[in-house]
Every structure is written in structure tokens, then in C-alpha cells.
Amino acid sequence: MNYRQGLYLVILSSIFLYSCAGNQQLVADKQAKIDSLVALSTDLRQQMQNIDDLKKELDELKNEGSKQDAELRDALAKLAKIQDVQVEGNSTVIKNDLLFQSGSFQITSRGRRVLDDIWLVLEKHPRREILIVGHTDNLPIAENFVAAYRSNWDLSSWRALAVLHYLEGLPNAHPERLVVVARGPYQPITEDDSDEGRRQNRRVEIILGENI
Numbered sequence: 001m002n003y004r005q006g007l008y009l010v011i012l013s014s015i016f017l018y019s020c021a022g023n024q025q026l027v028a029d030k031q032a033k034i035d036s037l038v039a040l041s042t043d044l045r046q047q048m049q050n051i052d053d054l055k056k057e058l059d060e061l062k063n064e065g066s067k068q069d070a071e072l073r074d075a076l077a078k079l080a081k082i083q084d085v086q087v088e089g090n091s092t093v094i095k096n097d098l099l100f101q102s103g104s105f106q107i108t109s110r111g112r113r114v115l116d117d118i119w120l121v122l123e124k125h126p127r128r129e130i131l132i133v134g135h136t137d138n139l140p141i142a143e144n145f146v147a148a149y150r151s152n153w154d155l156s157s158w159r160a161l162a163v164l165h166y167l168e169g170l171p172n173a174h175p176e177r178l179v180v181v182a183r184g185p186y187q188p189i190t191e192d193d194s195d196e197g198r199r200q201n202r203r204v205e206i207i208l209g210e211n212i
Helices: 003-080 109-122 152-168 195-201
Strands: 086-088 091-095 128-135 178-184 203-211
Touching: 003 086, 003 109, 003 203, 091 109, 109 152, 109 203, 128 152, 152 178, 152 203
Parallel strands: 128 178
Antiparallel strands: 086 091, 091 203, 128 203
16 A cells, blocks of 8 residues: 555545544434423423313313302392392391391391291301391480490491391301401491481391302
């Protein structure tokens, strides 16, 4: 082998080795890209599964919400049919002159009958919170009752509590869902500038609330 042939052989060998090294790097780069795409594909599949799971949960929540809304509408429709009560929104309003004698927090026999009728509806919804709200008019407590009630706060509290204690004694009461709120004269539904307006503002509301 002469010098020229040897030089050619060296050059060809170098080209071959460089080519092999280059091919190996290309292969490694391609494999790395494939591995990256496989990992990305796996991650995307997991994300799609997560999205599907979240959609199912959302659909279940919507269905449950629709069911609860339908139950509430049905209950309020039945409450609205009860004589001597008025349904406003999700609140059943009972005038105080039906439930109590003047200055008293003892429930009248007529008031007990109305509460019994209301309870026939409420007991069918044992998971719902029941909020009992007492209201008064804006007149100060009469002098002959100031020993019993310091203010309209006391009067609205005692009357709401009287309703709670009565409901608590009825079947399937589940007392843990009963809540009492006193509003005094501060949430009137009409003006307190007439006897009729004040009569309307003196009331107890029974509100069928959210599931607990």
C-alpha cells in the first residue's frame, strides 16, 4: 500500500467513524423526542381522564341541585295552600296575632294548629335547616310588659323560641336543624306608620333552608 492509498484509507475511516458518531447522536436525539412525546401523551391521557371525572362530578352536583330545587318548590307550594299563612320566597310567614295574644309568647291553640299543618310539610324534608325568625313592630314595649321584655329584641326572641320549642316536640323534629333568629323591629315588610302596617310587621317566619 503506497502513501496515497493509506491516506485515502485514513480519510475514509475518519468519515465512517464521524458518520457513525453522528448517526448515534441522531438516534439518541430521536429516541429522546419519542420518549418525551410518549410521556406527554401519557400525561394528556391522565389529564383527559381527570377532566372526565370532574365533568361527572359536576353533572352529579347539578342533578342533585336540580332535585333539591324541585323538592323545595314542591314544599313551598304545599305550604302556600295552608290557611292563615303566606309564603314569600322560601319563607312561610305567620302573623303574630295568629300565634300569640298581645304581649304574650304563649302560642294560641289556633297557632298550634297552623304549626301542625306546617310541620306536616317540613317533616318530609328532614335534612333541611329550619330557620325561625321573630319580628316585631317599632312601638316600644308597653309599660305593663316591660318587666317581661326589656325591648323588642326580647319579645321577638321569646316568640321565635316559643315556636322552636313547639316544633321541637313534634315527630321527626331533628332539633339540630332548628335555628332561631331575633330581628326585633329592624326588618319590616311594610311601613310602621299605621295599625295595619304594624300588624303585618309583627310576624314569625319559618324558612326552609339548605340541606345540612
